[in-house]
Amino acid sequence: MATLVAPSSRRTILARRLIVGGLVVAVVGAVIWRVTADRSHHPHVLAPRVGGFSFEAKPVPLAESTMQVGFMGPYDGKEDPETLTFRSATAHLRNNSAGATATISVCLPRKSPDGGLAGGGAVHAPTLAEYCREARPVVSGTTLRWGTESVDGEFLVLTMNPTQPGAAEVDSVTFEYKRDAAHGGQSGVERVDGLRYVVRAS
Incomplete structure (x- = not known):
C-alpha cells in the first residue's frame, strides 16, 4: 500500500x-x-633556491675557460618531494664579448674531491662528468626530481662556454615548467633576476 x-x-x-x-x-x-x-598562478618553486651568490672568474686560456656553476641548492630533506617537468630553461647573457653559450642541466651529483657543485660551487671544467653521475640538458620534457634522494638529490647546473677571448655575464634565468599533480599541476614561467656570473677567457 x-x-x-x-x-x-x-x-x-x-x-x-x-x-x-x-x-x-x-x-x-x-x-x-x-x-x-x-x-x-605561475609556479614559484625555483626562485628561492636559485642563485644566492655571485662570482667573477679570473681570465684563463680559452681552452680551459668553460665554467660549471652549481647555482641551485640541493634538497634539504625538509620540503615535500615533487617532480618538475620543464618546457625550457634560458640563461640570459649580457656583455658577451666572449661569444659564450649558456646552458642549464639537471645534475645527479657524484662525490668529488673538491666538494662538488651542489649549493653554490663554480669550477672550470670542460664537462660535468666529474661532478654528476648523470647530467641531462634542460629541454622540453626534462624532469627535475626534487627531494627524491635526500641531500644527494638532483639540482640545476649552469654551463658557461666561451668561444673566443673575452668576457660574458649571466644576469638572469627564465624557466618554463609544470609542477606535479600533488602540487596543483601549476604551469607557467618563472624568471630569476639579480644573478651575476662572469666568465673570462684569454
Whole structure:
C-alpha cells in the first residue's frame, strides 16, 4: 500500500533535497575554483633556491675557460618531494664579448674531491662528468626530481662556454615548467633576476 505524504511533508522533503543539492554544488564548485586558481598562478618553486651568490672568474686560456656553476641548492630533506617537468630553461647573457653559450642541466651529483657543485660551487671544467653521475640538458620534457634522494638529490647546473677571448655575464634565468599533480599541476614561467656570473677567457 502506498504511503500518503502530506503536502507540508512533501515541501519539507523537497526543501531538504534542494539544500543537500546546493551544498554538493557548492563543494564541487569550491574544489574546481581552487584547482583552477592554483593552476592560473605561475609556479614559484625555483626562485628561492636559485642563485644566492655571485662570482667573477679570473681570465684563463680559452681552452680551459668553460665554467660549471652549481647555482641551485640541493634538497634539504625538509620540503615535500615533487617532480618538475620543464618546457625550457634560458640563461640570459649580457656583455658577451666572449661569444659564450649558456646552458642549464639537471645534475645527479657524484662525490668529488673538491666538494662538488651542489649549493653554490663554480669550477672550470670542460664537462660535468666529474661532478654528476648523470647530467641531462634542460629541454622540453626534462624532469627535475626534487627531494627524491635526500641531500644527494638532483639540482640545476649552469654551463658557461666561451668561444673566443673575452668576457660574458649571466644576469638572469627564465624557466618554463609544470609542477606535479600533488602540487596543483601549476604551469607557467618563472624568471630569476639579480644573478651575476662572469666568465673570462684569454
